[in-house]
Amino acid sequence: MTNVDVLAAGVLKAGTLDGLPNGHFVDGAFTPSTHNKTLESYDPGRGEAFASFAAGSAEDVNQAVESSKRAFETVWRDTAPAERGRTLMKAAELIRANLHRLAIAESLDSGKPLQEALGDVGGAARTFEYYAGACDKLQGDSFPLAGDYIGYSIHEPVGVTAHIIPWNFPISTAARGFAPALAAGCTVVAKPAEQTPFTALMLAKILSDAGLPDGVCNVITGLGAETGAPLTLHPDVDHITFTGSVQTGRTVMKAAAEDITRVVLELGGKSPVIVLNDANRDEALAGVMGAIYENAGQICSAGSRLVIERGMHAGFVEELVKRAESLRIGHGLTRPDLGPVNSAAHLDKVAGFVERARAGGATIATGGSVTTDPETGKGWFYQPTIIDNASPKDEAVREEIFGPVLTVQIADDAEHALALANDCQYGLVAGIYTQDFGKAHQLARRIDAGQIYINEYFAGGIEVPFGGNKKSGFGREKGIEGLKSYCKTKSIAARIA
Structure with missing residues (x-):
């Protein structure tokens, strides 16, 4: 048996994985829910609860958004792209160093076969590696104006980004949203599915260990109505990336419309x-x-x-x-x-x-x-x-x-x-x-x-853009197109003579 299989056998015998995250991840640390409530997470392979996690509230969401807004305005927006790249590359290294533990947590929480979970975690590391290399290559354009003028564009980070993560690919979906958002200079507030909360929390801790400043990536766990809805409705959220059902996607779009918040929707398929x-x-x-x-x-x-x-x-x-x-x-x-x-x-x-x-x-x-x-x-x-x-x-x-x-x-x-x-x-x-x-x-x-x-x-x-047409949603993740989803283009024109 390989090392990961030995570890998996021990987890299967114990019925749980020791040292799972306890609490939300806000401002660089695990914190309890403001109401001190918890929910149970179930092992689908046995149909039994194996751990508990924080049941968040609108108050928790507000604290996380305020933290991310503060980090955006005071630290991350102005961090040099090359420095952002070094942090994301370090995160990729730490994900690979924790490959076995992350994969076992993913398999236990979602039910997927361990070999698939190992592939997902490896893919998450590759995602951070890819966007680490893109941080200092996000270039604008120059425009062919008359001789007395100069025109150019720059890409600016949109701000605080909300990420609603589904239960079928928790760490993969988190990575393909977190990495380009952070590469562009945005901050992140994530809400993983209540069925699979743990690897998003573990990923946030890894990012912190890689040197990400406090507040740049926050994760709030809990039910959709109590945490997801307040997050999508929050006036200080500048962008929402949602992966899930068409029905919930409609609700997210309606919430985003309240403050004209940007959205990327990856919804259903019948391919x-x-x-x-x-x-x-x-x-x-x-x-x-x-x-x-x-x-x-x-x-x-x-x-x-x-x-x-x-x-x-x-x-x-x-x-x-x-x-x-x-x-x-x-x-x-x-x-x-x-x-x-x-x-x-x-x-x-x-x-x-x-x-x-x-x-x-x-x-x-x-x-x-x-x-x-x-x-x-x-x-x-x-x-x-x-x-x-x-x-x-x-x-x-x-x-x-x-x-x-x-x-x-x-x-x-x-x-x-x-x-x-x-x-x-x-x-x-x-x-x-x-x-x-x-x-x-x-x-x-x-x-x-x-x-x-x-x-x-x-x-x-990760190099190939991904997203749907018709009721499968709109917007693109992965590739350079995914990076641009977290940017706003500013055009500048000046008379120089």
């Missing part, structure tokens, strides 16, 4: 994976499996709709069923192929979609039932499920299930596949499998989505 007859079959099979069963399908950009050309359909789905049925289900810390869903409420939601599909006559090719960890009989698990030959009108095809449930739609040809792919209220990502490179790029241009993967689902990295 298609197009497989054409000439695709490399083995590559496509592996891609489709990963697209829907990674993190038990709890990914905004999951490839939850297989749109497959008719000639490939029967044998491809038959093999998918075999592979799905061979997946090992288990607690995240045991490195299973498929971990649990995040909560009992979410398990009921996923099951409800499949039950309604079954009642409507859908063909359930495999799965379709709630289950448990076969070793313990505990946890919130759902079988890997495939709904074959689904209609574009089916609820399971049109709505985001956010679980290990794949719907299959049959296309007559590439044009039909394109029409099926675009027949959706969401437009986050799409995948294409074909050996005809010209056809792949033609489809990529015509699919209405923010990001397209060709012959490898989830291709790319």
